[in-house]
Amino acid sequence: MTKTLADRSVLDPVLDRGWAMTDGRDAITKTFTFSDFTEAFAWMTRAALFAEKMDHHPEWFNVYKTVTVTLSTHDAGGLSQLDVKLADKLDGI
Numbered sequence: 369m370t371k372t373l374a375d376r377s378v379l380d381p382v383l384d385r386g387w388a389m390t391d392g393r394d395a396i397t398k399t400f401t402f403s404d405f406t407e408a409f410a411w412m413t414r415a416a417l418f419a420e421k422m423d424h425h426p427e428w429f430n431v432y433k434t435v436t437v438t439l440s441t442h443d444a445g446g447l448s449q450l451d452v453k454l455a456d457k458l459d460g461i
C-alpha cells in the first residue's frame with residue numbers, strides 16, 4: 369500500500385512548474401500544449417512507456433494538441449511520492 373504525502377512541501381516545486389491542485393480531490397493537474405497532434409501523441413507515447421516502467425499511470429485527456437494530465441495514487445487515495453516523481457518526469461520529456 370502506497371502512503372500519501374505527509375510532507376506537502378515536496379509539492380511546492382511541482383506547483384511552481386504549472387501543476388495545480390485538482391478541484392475536489394487530492395491530485396494535481398496540468399495541461400501540456402504542443403505544436404500539433406503528432407507532437408502531442410509522441411509525447412504521450414514516451415510518457416506511457418515511462419509510466420508503465422514505474423507502474424504508475426496518469427489519467428489524461430487529449431484533444432488535438434493539448435494533453436490534460438491528472439496525477440494521483442489510487443492505491444493511496446491521494447497524492448504520493450510517485451506522483452511527484454511522475455510529474456518530474458513528464459516535465460522533463
Ligand SMILES: C[C@H](O)[C@H](O)[C@H]1CNC2=NC(N)=NC(=O)C2=N1
Binds near residue numbers: 425440441
Ligand atoms: C497493481 C498495480 O501496481 C497498481 O494498480 C498500480 C498501477 N498504476 C497506478 N497508477 C496510479 N496513478 N495509481 C495507482 O495506485 C496505481 N497502482
